[in-house]
Amino acid sequence: MKSAWDLYKEKNGVTPLDLVTPNAPKANQDTVSKRMDICLSCPELINLTKQCKQCGCFMKTKTKFEKAKCPIGKW
Numbered sequence: 309m310k311s312a313w314d315l316y317k318e319k320n321g322v323t324p325l326d327l328v329t330p331n332a333p334k335a336n337q338d339t340v341s342k343r344m345d346i347c348l349s350c351p352e353l354i355n356l357t358k359q360c361k362q363c364g365c366f367m368k369t370k371t372k373f374e375k376a377k378c379p380i381g382k383w
Contacts (some may be wrong), residue, residue: 312363320363321377322370333374343383350382
């Protein structure tokens, strides 16, 4: 049986621990820009904080990780 942490990582591709892991693979700038453009047009984004309503992540940070993924499959 998978833990809640495993399910979170499966859905989002990353966990908050990736923020403090120095060797967590980073996405290239083109990928980051494309992801952020998608997020900015998504109704699930809280514009004030740039936070996703679905996963709770701050998208300006999450989009920078290579293995990150949108919890609703937009990228």
